[in-house]
Amino acid sequence: MASLAVHSKKHKVCIVGSGNWGTTIAKVVAENTQQHADIFESEVQMWVFQEQVHIPKDNRHYKSASDQPQNLTEIINSVHENVKYLPDIPLPHNIVANPDLVAAVKDATILVFNLPHQFIAKICQQLQGHIVPHARGISCIKGLAVSDEGCELFSERIGHELGIYCGALSGANIATEVAQEKFSETTVAYAPPEMDSRHPTPSGTPLPDAKGEEIDMKILSDGVQAGKKKLTPLPADYPPLHHGNMKKLFHRPYFHVYLVNDVAGVSLGGALKNIVALAAGFVSGLGWGDNAKAAVMRVGIMEEVKFGKMFFGSSVKTETFTEQSCGVADLITSCSGGRNFRCARMAVEEGKAIGVIEERELNGQSLQGTSTAYEVNSFLRKEGKEKEFPLFTAVYEILEGRHRPEEIPDLLNAGG
Amino acid sequence: MASLAVHSKKHKVCIVGSGNWGTTIAKVVAENTQQHADIFESEVQMWVFQEQVHIPKDNRHYKSASDQPQNLTEIINSVHENVKYLPDIPLPHNIVANPDLVAAVKDATILVFNLPHQFIAKICQQLQGHIVPHARGISCIKGLAVSDEGCELFSERIGHELGIYCGALSGANIATEVAQEKFSETTVAYAPPEMDSRHPTPSGTPLPDAKGEEIDMKILSDGVQAGKKKLTPLPADYPPLHHGNMKKLFHRPYFHVYLVNDVAGVSLGGALKNIVALAAGFVSGLGWGDNAKAAVMRVGIMEEVKFGKMFFGSSVKTETFTEQSCGVADLITSCSGGRNFRCARMAVEEGKAIGVIEERELNGQSLQGTSTAYEVNSFLRKEGKEKEFPLFTAVYEILEGRHRPEEIPDLLNAGG
Secondary structure (H helix, E strand, O other), X not given: OEOOOOOOOOEEEEEEOOOHHHHHHHHHHHHHHHHOOOOEEEEEEEEOOOOEEOOOOOOOOOOOOOOOOEEHHHHHHHHOOXXXXXXXXXXXXXXXXXXXXXXXXXXXXXXXXXXXXXXXXHHHHHHOOOOOOOOEEXXXXXXXXXXXXXXXXXXXXXXXXXXXXXXXXXXXXXHHHHHOOOOEEEEEEOOOOXXXXXXXXXXXXXXXXXXXXXXXXXXXXXXXXXXXXXXXXXXXXXXXXXXXXXXXXXXXXXXXXXXXXXXXXXXXXHHHHHHHHHHHHHHHHOOOOHHHHHHHXXXXXXXXXXXXXXXXXXXXXXXXXXOOHHHHXXXXXXXXXXXXXXXXXXXXHHOOOHHHHHHHHOOOOOOHHXXXXXXXXXXXXXXXXXXXXXXXXXXXHHHOOOOOHHXXXXXXXXXX | OEOOOOOOOOEEEEEEOOOHHHHHHHHHHHHHHHHOOOOEEEEEXXXXXXXXXXXXXXXXXXXXXXXXXXXXXXXXHHHOOEOOOEOOOOOOOOEEEEOOHHHHOOOOOEEEEOOOHHXXXXXXXXXXXXXXXXXXXXXXXXXXXXXXXXXXEHHHHHHHHHOOEEEEEEOOOOHHHHHOXXXXXXXXXXXXXXXXXXXXXXXXXXXXXXXXXXXXXXXXXOOOOOOOOOOOOOOOOOOOOOHHHHHHHHOEOOEEEEEEOOHHHHHHHHHHHHHHHHHHHHHHHOOOOHHHHHHHHHHHHHHHHHHHHHHHHHHOOHHHHHOOHHHHHHHHHHHHHOHHHHHHHHHHHHOOOHHHHHHHHOOOOOOHHHHHHHHHHHHHHHHOOHHHOHHHHHHHHHHOOOOOHHHHHHHHHHHO
């Protein structure tokens, strides 16, 4: 049934973060708020951590650029380009860069978090008491925090800190490629609280298809965040934030968006794939060919599923990993040319420790995969579940030097 | 419950075909019949299309090889190597090469078909009346026959012709890599007729786990072949052919086997992946990066699932494509360095028709992907379902020159 309701208010969007990926998502969202003027206010606020930057001499907008550094926000707002973090990409003029976090989120009903995870705590602290109480969030921050205490989703942490519902966006995406409008897909996990529904339905009612953009809101909570904080319902004078409208916020002709409810699954895929990419790299380094690599990837996806279901319960769906961009596609990309894959392969080919390769290849940066492998192993050991994840455990043991990559088939055989 | 039954008879295995892949599977099976002497007779017959071949001068077994050509079967049986189709791989001595098809299948209760699909009709004709009536088959022949009349599985055709049940084996496998004992996985689809069960159970009973090698046989038919011919039950003095025992026939430390019931799904993956590999190649040729390629692959898997469910009914399971070697892993391999992928990429990079590339690169051989794309399109058009498979249709349209690879995102967007 098409919703014919006309809503007196529109959603205002703020992008919290303005790096490479943050600016890219701001571009995507700002294109869509212009296109869907019945749902969203055109202006998109983008909070920018203020910096003084030089405009490059060859910038097409600033032919007579001075040598004086200028505020990054002022540059973005005048030349409509993030010259520091997303150079050469023209931004829609309805993006407003704002150095004042509290001012940027004023009246925003949709907060899109896109910044390095180590800043979440501080940003949330600064936001407390300044956001619209019925705001809803989407976290574009990849991965999750795994420690011996447990696994915490970044979306969940943001939701807890701010007392709002927060979903997640993750997929096989590289910011620059999306910014250049090269084709890719992504997955948005958004299971809005039942209270947001205008037409409450019994628990277990099938969710509307992501394509059904005109369907009235009948989406139920996935339970991940339910009951932990008292949420403020979305007032009835706003357009509902169902899958159809969330799709309108992110979907572009070059950036295809699929909506799911499984926030944990979407976040897990982006973290655990890095362990699998190490395993794929080890096997590739042995010269075992593409089929051995594909086998390791397949086993890896299935361990991701198992991990999700074991530690996040029934809200985690197999198909989030096996059918979505955030799962299988992101893994494929990471095992093609990603840094975890490449460094692991080089380590085996050259017979060196991966730390040596890491230092040589990454200019002081560190591999996500090794730290995730250690964190996940430590957590699994504490839970007594190491043996149920033979691939994750094999990667850890290989990193520790207790097993060789050649033993992966036997280690999987014993486990499965 | 462990089965403690002791069976007076053992299964005798014949491999029908002795090319690169046929000889490799013979090696795998012969290693296993030695290891599981309680279930299988050690000797494995391998039917060989007789040829006169020269033994290479540098063959390690035949230092004084004469210049006279010899029968391939005699060479295999004396030097235990298929010098023509699988050189440099020592074969187990319990493989017996046999040029006489009828003699090779004598008393065999398990027939493993592994030969080019164009020989199926002739071979089945020759076998009629000469096989054990309660024999069971496994087809290792990739793909299926698609025409305007419909889709026919090779396993199904064999089953019909011979009046036996026939399953299928397919996975991300290259014969030479498996023969060299490089790690890979495969999927065996085997849903044996209900009549084979010693302990009939009501329809819908969950199948035993593929790991449960000791579980009594409780496997039901998947309906694909049921009721089309009167099958002869497996006599009770043979060990049951449940998933556990089929796994014992094919699983090796370097060749991990997973059992499913979905014969159609296993066969479809091996055929439809070639269309997807063309699409992945087109997108790669545009320089759109690994994420665009991964997106096309993801969409491709989902169209494979849809095709299977639409035309083969409920016996086809999503997870055969999304979780098994025959599905996602085989697709990953084909989109890494397979010939369909490579030729499609070169065609776009060089701005040439794929036929030109095919001729230049393949020494007179033709791409599987293009013929499958045409056959599948012709079938879909006849069914009025072209629009429901936007990726398969896009590949066909691009091959026909009616669309450009750059339009793939829009074609998918319109379809989805």
